[in-house]
Amino acid sequence: MRPRVSVQDSALRSGNFSLRIDPVRREDAGLYEAQVAYNTESQSCQVELGVITVTLSPPSPVVENEPLLLSCNSSHGANLLETRWFHNGRLVPTSRTFCSLHGTLSIPRPAMSDAGSWRCQLRYSNNEIVSAMYNLKILGFDGPTNPVVYAAAGSAAD
Numbered sequence: 001m002r003p004r005v006s007v008q009d010s011a012l013r014s015g016n017f018s019l020r021i022d023p024v025r026r027e028d029a030g031l032y033e034a035q036v037a038y039n040t041e042s043q044s045c046q047v048e049l050g051v052i053t054v055t056l057s058p059p060s061p062v063v064e065n066e067p068l069l070l071s072c073n074s075s076h077g078a079n080l081l082e083t084r085w086f087h088n089g090r091l092v093p094t095s096r097t098f099c100s101l102h103g104t105l106s107i108p109r110p111a112m113s114d115a116g117s118w119r120c121q122l123r124y125s126n127n128e129i130v131s132a133m134y135n136l137k138i139l140g141f142d143g144p145t146n147p148v149v150y151a152a153a154g155s156a157a158d
Helices: none
Strands: 005-007 019-021 030-038 041-049 050-056 068-074 080-087 099-101 104-107 116-124 129-136
Touching: 050 116, 050 129, 068 080, 068 116, 068 129, 080 099
Parallel strands: none
Antiparallel strands: 005 019, 030 041, 050 068, 068 104, 080 116, 099 104, 116 129
């Protein structure tokens, strides 16, 4: 897993044996065990790493009015009961504009206003809730709704 994995050597003396993984990948999910031996003592602990991913189809860049699909997947083993999507912190209701099904969100005609922070929230049968963020960028025209621009003769127009 090198060079994505590190241990803070300076923290070892104070008893901090934390492992840092950056960036985390889907295949990093699983059980991790730390074993520490000092003189005649030994200690161990286990930590399970769950990984949640949000993917975009088709991949970036997204063009305004071209359909897109955001998918939210987790390594969690329990049955998925509910998926909720949030845009810029607000819950997104299912509608013609946003169709949510089995961890995916379909946006048939994305607009410039759909750009920004998207968060999926998954709730499982053991009542555990996990979530992940995705920053959606959309290429399009973010200008006046009226495409006519007037400029004085002899001046510049943008």
